[in-house]
Amino acid sequence: xxxxxxxxxxxxxxxxxxxxxxxxxxxxxxxxxxxxxxxxxxxxxxxxxxxxxxxxxxxxxxxxxxxxxxxxxxxxxxxxxxxxxxxxxxxxxxxxxxxxxxxxxxxxxxxxxxxxxxxxxxxxxxxxxxxxxxxxxxxxxxxxxxxxxxxxxxxxxxxxxxxxxxxxxxxxxxxxxxxxxxxxxxxxxxxxxxxxxxxxxxxxxxxxxxxxxxxxxxxxxxxxxxxxxxxxxxxxxxxxxxxxxxxxxxxxxxxxxxxxxxxxxxxxxxxxxxxxxxxxxxxxxxxxxxxxxxxxxxxxxxxxxxxxxxxxxxxxxxxxxxxxxxxxxxxxxxxxxxxxxxxxxxxxxxxxxxxxxxxxxxxxxxxxxxxxxxxxxxxxxxxxxxxxxxxxxxxxxxxxxxxxxxxxxxxxxxxxxxxxxxxxxxxxxxxxxxxxxxxxxxxxxxxxxxxxxxxxxxxxxxxxxxxxxxxxxxxxxxxxxxxxxxxxxxxxxxxxxxxxxxxxxxxxxxxxxxxxxxxxxxxxxxxxxxxxxxxxxxxxxxxxxxxxxxxxxxxxxxxxxxxxxxxxxxxxxxxxxxxxxxxxxxxxxxxxxxxxxxxxxxxxxxxxxxxxxxxxxxxxxxxxxxxxxxxxxxxx
Numbered sequence: 001x002x003x004x005x006x007x008x009x010x011x012x013x014x015x016x017x018x019x020x021x022x023x024x025x026x027x028x029x030x031x032x033x034x035x036x037x038x039x040x041x042x043x044x045x046x047x048x049x050x051x052x053x054x055x056x057x058x059x060x061x062x063x064x065x066x067x068x069x070x071x072x073x074x075x076x077x078x079x080x081x082x083x084x085x086x087x088x089x090x091x092x093x094x095x096x097x098x099x100x101x102x103x104x105x106x107x108x109x110x111x112x113x114x115x116x117x118x119x120x121x122x123x124x125x126x127x128x129x130x131x132x133x134x135x136x137x138x139x140x141x142x143x144x145x146x147x148x149x150x151x152x153x154x155x156x157x158x159x160x161x162x163x164x165x166x167x168x169x170x171x172x173x174x175x176x177x178x179x180x181x182x183x184x185x186x187x188x189x190x191x192x193x194x195x196x197x198x199x200x201x202x203x204x205x206x207x208x209x210x211x212x213x214x215x216x217x218x219x220x221x222x223x224x225x226x227x228x229x230x231x232x233x234x235x236x237x238x239x240x241x242x243x244x245x246x247x248x249x250x251x252x253x254x255x256x257x258x259x260x261x262x263x264x265x266x267x268x269x270x271x272x273x274x275x276x277x278x279x280x281x282x283x284x285x286x287x288x289x290x291x292x293x294x295x296x297x298x299x300x301x302x303x304x305x306x307x308x309x310x311x312x313x314x315x316x317x318x319x320x321x322x323x324x325x326x327x328x329x330x331x332x333x334x335x336x337x338x339x340x341x342x343x344x345x346x347x348x349x350x351x352x353x354x355x356x357x358x359x360x361x362x363x364x365x366x367x368x369x370x371x372x373x374x375x376x377x378x379x380x381x382x383x384x385x386x387x388x389x390x391x392x393x394x395x396x397x398x399x400x401x402x403x404x405x406x407x408x409x410x411x412x413x414x415x416x417x418x419x420x421x422x423x424x425x426x427x428x429x430x431x432x433x434x435x436x437x438x439x440x441x442x443x444x445x446x447x448x449x450x451x452x453x454x455x456x457x458x459x460x461x462x463x464x465x466x467x468x469x470x471x472x473x474x475x476x477x478x479x480x481x482x483x484x485x486x487x488x489x490x491x492x493x494x495x496x497x498x499x500x501x502x503x504x505x506x507x508x509x510x511x512x513x514x515x516x517x518x519x520x521x522x523x524x525x526x527x528x529x530x531x532x533x534x535x536x537x538x539x540x541x542x543x544x545x546x547x548x549x550x551x552x553x554x555x556x557x558x559x560x561x562x563x564x565x566x567x568x569x570x571x572x573x574x575x576x577x578x579x580x581x582x583x584x585x586x587x588x589x590x591x592x593x594x595x596x597x598x599x600x601x602x603x604x605x606x607x608x609x610x611x612x613x614x615x616x617x618x619x620x621x622x623x624x625x626x627x628x629x630x631x632x633x634x635x636x
Contacts, residue, residue, distance in 0.1 A: 001026045009053075018053035040069040055168045057087040077101025087170050090114055096123075103130050112171050114164035119171075122155035144195035156185035178256070179218055187212040202235040216256065225250040238277075245272035265293040273312075283357045285312020291319075306346075314354030319346035342382070344374040352393065366393035366407070381428070384415040390454065401462045409454025413475040429478045429503050453484075465489070478502045485513065492518035492526070509535040525552045533591065537632050540624040541594055548587040556584045556600070563596070563623055571615040575600060582606025596620050 006021020023046070030041040043066040051058045061083040068075045077100055085094040091113055098106040108123035127150040160180035162171040174180060189210040196203040207230055214223035227248040234241050249268040255261020267290060274284035291306030303321035310316075321344040352364030372386040393407035416428040452474060458467035471485040480500040487494040496513015512532040519526055529551075533544025548555070556579060564572045575598075582604030590597045596618040601607070 016054065020051045021049070023048045038069075038071055040072075041065045042067045042069075055089050055170065057085075057170070059083065059085045075100065077103070089164070089168065089170065092171050103128055112162055114171075117159060117163050119158040119162055120156075121158070123153070125150070125152040127151075142196050142198045144193075144197070147193040147195070149192045151190045152187065154185065154187045156183065158183040181216050181218065184215040185212070186214075200237055203233070205229055205232045207231075214252075219256045219261065221252070221254045221256055223250075223252045223254075225252070241274055241276035241278065243271060243274050246270075261297065263295045267291045267293070267306075281358050281362055282355060283312045284310055286310070287312070303344075312354060314351030316349045317346065318348075319344060321345075342374070342376040342379065345372070347371045352395065360398055363396040363398075364394060367391045368393065370413075380419060382417050382419065384413070384417065386413045387411070387452065388413060403458075403460045404456060405459070406457025406468075407454065409473075410452040411454060411473045411475065412452045415475070415477055427478065490519060492516060494518065505538060507537050509537070511535075520555075525555065527551045527555055540621075540629060542620065542624070543592045545591070546587075546589040548584075551584055551587065553579060553583050556587065559587070562627065563618055563620075565622075565626075569618065572618070575612060575615065578602060578606030578610040578612065580606065581609075591620060594620055 002023065002025035004021065004023050006019065008021070009018040010016045025046040027044040027046065028042060030044060032039045045062075045064040045066065047060075047062045049060045061081075063081040065079045068079060079098070079100045082097040083095070086092065091111065093112075094110045096106075096108045098104065105126040106123070107125075108121065110119060110121045112119045127148075130145050130148065159182040160174060161177050161183075163174050164170070165172045187210070189212075191208040191210075192206065194203065194205040194208060209226075209228045211226040212223065214221065216222075225248075227250075229243070229246045232243040232246060234243075247270050251266040251268075252263070254263040269289040271287040272285070274287070276284065287308070287310045289306075289308050292304040294302045294304065296302075301321075303319060306317075306319040306321070308315070308317040308319075321342070347369065349367065349369040351367050353366075355362060355364055368388060368390055370386045370388045372384065374382055374384050376382045388411040390407050390409050390411070393404070395402075395404045395407075397403075417425055418428050419425050453470070453472050456467075456469040458465070459469055460466075466487050466489045469485075469487045472483045474481045474483070478501065480502065482498040482500070485494070485496055485498055492515065494513060494515045496511060498513075499508075499510040501508040501510070510533070514528075514530045516528045517526055518528075527548060527550060529546065529548040531544065531546045533542055533546070535542045557576075560572050560576060563569070567573055567576075579602065582602040585601040585603045585607075587601075588599040595616075597614055597616045598618060599614045600612055602610075602612060
């Protein structure tokens, strides 16, 4: 139903025409619906009045929706939309207003001065506890809209968009305004009582402030965004992190044609404190992040001088990164662009003295630093190379009864990681064993460069102590190579090569070396020997050979008791009898598939009277379960 009435003068004379008319209308039963949402407007009242003449136009427009339903839920207040506009040769103004009771209020004012051709605008938006609108807002079920509120204010000017018409003086669009725009904008946004929760993630922020200031001169855009949150808590499953006094500043310089121009972003962030349960040992206090990001025509992406400094945790990280777009073929054979080539370099430094939140778990001194490079040619495989420098490092782990003192040196690391959308990040393991990694280190040492060496002044684990320990450590993917090892234990020395092959489910320890002057057992007499073996912790199996070249009678007795503590092995018992009348010259053991063989050469009367053959089939399972498994915390 509609009614139109008005007065019209001088219709046939455009220069002196005068209009004054009103329109009243009632529109019923409007419905808007999609798969999940439904809006019903049973009664819509429209009122409009237009006055014009002599280059002056004015419009008053009011739209009211009564008995409005959103998903069958009635609104308590009627939405009202109001437009007031006035156009004159000197100045034109417009006002837009939308109200839904106290829940939503939006207002925008615009003013155009014909003499300066400048458009000024300002406005506000108030959103208070929009529970009734929850189903119409993003992730309605995850957000708590009962307490949420928001307030936005904006103001600015635009020149080069509109100009006064030469005949009427009324506003009109400037041809080709894209290259002539000169604009400024300021936005202040306050968000209060933000609460989000789904099955795995929860976020709560009592207050979040955003201030945006920007200007445009032709094709060039400059903007600055300031984001501040006094507190923010993030929970994921059973973990929680609480951030205090967080602030971010972004300075952006860009071409309005993002795909065909350059864009530069400067970042400056700070955080006063972060209490977190992900890694309680590591404190996060007085954290700052600065950096510069530059992109040229969306073909290259450069990260310059990214600096992360956690003063409370003693960490400093600097990064530089280049990312290039390359063409790759899709399934149809047509080329398409993708971010593929990645090059990243930087350095990380860590002071152990600042890691002091849990002294019962960890205490440390000294500094770690490492230059690092990351390269990828396909965006899926990433090669990481780093050299870890250790300076006067000392660490104490009371719960593990481990103490390391005076660690200095350099360790080389080379890793390859793989990324895909389904499985995320995973470490690439060496599935094929490299034969060169199994040969003697001294055979290839002259051909290796950038040697890494370390020295530990003293190390103590439980009741075992060694001082000093010297060696060369290199980490490549899942292989830890400890070469040129020299470990001093009292007057004795253990030297050789240790390789730890950390392949999940099939870990292996390989050792080849010598032991001289070691004093063990109750007699504390010297023992010399050499050994080469491979040990599988998961299976508690050991293969290899052990030769003891110097030992006394008590050493051999203790070795037999380790292998057969209850003296149930007949062959080993036959060895115990002549041992009472002689002494061992040497012992050789070979181990394979859970069994061992032993050859003993006896001196003295026992060795002269009795010929001792090689003992075979000695089971190693009881020894491994009784003495080795507890050290590995494995079940029998």
